Amino acid sequence: MRLTQEQVNIIKRAVIDTFGDTTSVWLFGSRVDDCKRGGDIDLLIETEETDVMKIVKTELTFMVKLQMQLGEQKIDVLVDYPTRKVTPPIFEVAKQTGILL
């Protein structure tokens, strides 16, 4: 996994501070692979929140927190929630190939 422990801690803390402590977060994508270089930080967040408006707002706050602490990294976030009507296949791929932080 190509994230420093500090980056992992920052991400976990940001998830807890915004989405709450019952939330899970996975790192997936190229940063999982030690042999690759560069790449975006791809995160999958699984929340118990069901209000779409709240989720979108929280996502924004979360991303801003990360950007303030991690600098100009490219970060992509997927959010899974119980009332999601359509789940693109990437969500399952992310969980299976990703690392739970």
Next chain:
Amino acid sequence: MKGTFYHLIHALSAINRFSPLTGESMDLLTDEQVQDIDQFILRYTKLQDTMGSRLFNSILNYLYEPVENPPMLDVLHRLKKLGLMVSAEKWLEVRLVRNRFAHDYANDPEKNAAQLNIAFASALDLYNMLISIRTWFRNAYPKLDLGKELPEMPGNWSVFES
């Protein structure tokens, strides 16, 4: 930029009449309402672009030695230290809102509606940022000609509650 702002407010005044959007109402928008939203997106994007890529750097270049392509966080912190910007987080939010206009969640009208409602509300943040900057300049450089006045933004529109 003030022309862009005028058109942004104009689009918002129309949107104020049919917002907030919901997943269901997204499918029922009239052509005119779609146009209003498109106009809003266009103007918001233009304004955010100009502020981020030109206004902030011009301010810093005017006040200090020019710096080649400084990182955005540095620019924001400098502006905050000077008192020109209240919250770096707000700017990052505005930038994210703008970036998300390009993401259309094809099968998720509820999410699209939520993103737009948030965007409408954040136009007030953009406005407040411009006002902060203008006030700062008025106080620091009273003789400087700042051009046309910014149009008034009615703060009590329901589109700003989110």
